[in-house]
Amino acid sequence: MISEPIILNLKTVNLSDDQFYQLCQINENWRLEETAQGELIIMPPVGGITGNRESDFNADVVIWNRQTQLGKVFSSSTIFILPQGGKRSPDVAWVENARWEALTQEQQEKFVPLCPDFVIELRSRTDPLKQLQDKMQEYLNSGLKLGWLINPQTQQVEIYHPTQPVETVPLPTRLSGENVLPGFILDLPLF
Numbered sequence: 304m305i306s307e308p309i310i311l312n313l314k315t316v317n318l319s320d321d322q323f324y325q326l327c328q329i330n331e332n333w334r335l336e337e338t339a340q341g342e343l344i345i346m347p348p349v350g351g352i353t354g355n356r357e358s359d360f361n362a363d364v365v366i367w368n369r370q371t372q373l374g375k376v377f378s379s380s381t382i383f384i385l386p387q388g389g390k391r392s393p394d395v396a397w398v399e400n401a402r403w404e405a406l407t408q409e410q411q412e413k414f415v416p417l418c419p420d421f422v423i424e425l426r427s428r429t430d431p432l433k434q435l436q437d438k439m440q441e442y443l444n445s446g447l448k449l450g451w452l453i454n455p456q457t458q459q460v461e462i463y464h465p466t467q468p469v470e471t472v473p474l475p476t477r478l479s480g481e482n483v484l485p486g487f488i489l490d491l492p493l494f
Contacts (some may be wrong), residue, residue: 308430312342314341324414327382339388339441344434347444353427356396356455359464360489367480367487374399374420382414385445391438393422397484403418418445421483426454439463448450449483455494 318326318337322390327335334346349357359378365376377396384390388468396419403411408415422442426437439450443465450463460478474494480487 308347308431308434309345311343311345312341313343313394318339318343320384320390320414320416327414334392336382336392337390338437339385339444347429349427349429355389356453356494357425360425360453361395363419363489364397364423364484366489367484368397371486372400373484375403376417377415383419384414384416385418385441385493386416386439387445389438389441389445390442393419393442394425397421407428418442418447420448421449421480422450424450424452426452428456432456436461439469449481451478451489453491458493460491 323337329370334348336344336346338344345401358389361376361378368374368376375398377393377398379392379394380391381396383396384475389423398415398417398419402417402420406417419442424439426432426435435452439447439452439461446465447463448465452461452463454460458474458475460472460476462472463477464470473490475490478489478491480489
C-alpha cells in the first residue's frame with residue numbers, strides 16, 4: 304500500500320479523456336488524477352480522521368444545497384476534466400444548476416467536463432502542501448469561483464478567489480460561501 308502520492312510523467316503519452324476514463328475504470332481501486340502538465344498522480348487512500356472530516360464537509364454542503372437547491376454537490380470520487388487541463392477530483396465540489404444542466408446525459412455520466420464553481424480540498428497527512436496548492440491553482444485557471452484548502456497540519460485555511468491573492472486564515476475560523484454559496488457558513492475548529 305502506498306503512503307504518499309506517486310507521480311508518473313506522462314507528458315509524451317498524451318492520454319485522451321476517454322483513455323484516462325478507461326484507465327480509471329480498469330483500476331477502480333486506485334485514486335487517480337492527471338495534472339495539467341500531464342503527470343499521473345496515484346494517491347493513497349485517506350485514513351479514518353481525514354475520511355471523517357471530508358465526509359462532514361460534504362454533508363455540510365449537501366445540507367445547505369438541499370435547502371437552497373442551487374446546484375449539485377459531488378464527492379471526492381468524482382473526476383472533473385478541467386478546461387485548462389487536468390483531470391481532478393476535489394474532496395468536495397459544487398456546480399451551479401445551470402452549468403450542470405447544460406451538460407449532455409453522457410457528459411454527466413462520465414467524468415464531468417467542467418470546473419466546479421466551489422471546491423474544498425482537505426490536506427491529509429500524506430498530501431504534500433505544494434501539490435495541493437498547485438491543484439487549487441489549476442482550479443482557478445479553469446474558472447473556479449471559490450475554493451478552500453483546509454490544512455489541519457498548520458491549523459490554517461487558504462481561501463482562493465479568481466481575482467484576489469490567496470488569503471490564509473488561522474483556525475478556528477468561520478468561512479462564508481460568499482456570493483458563490485449564498486448563506487453557507489462553515490465553522491472550522493482547531494483540529
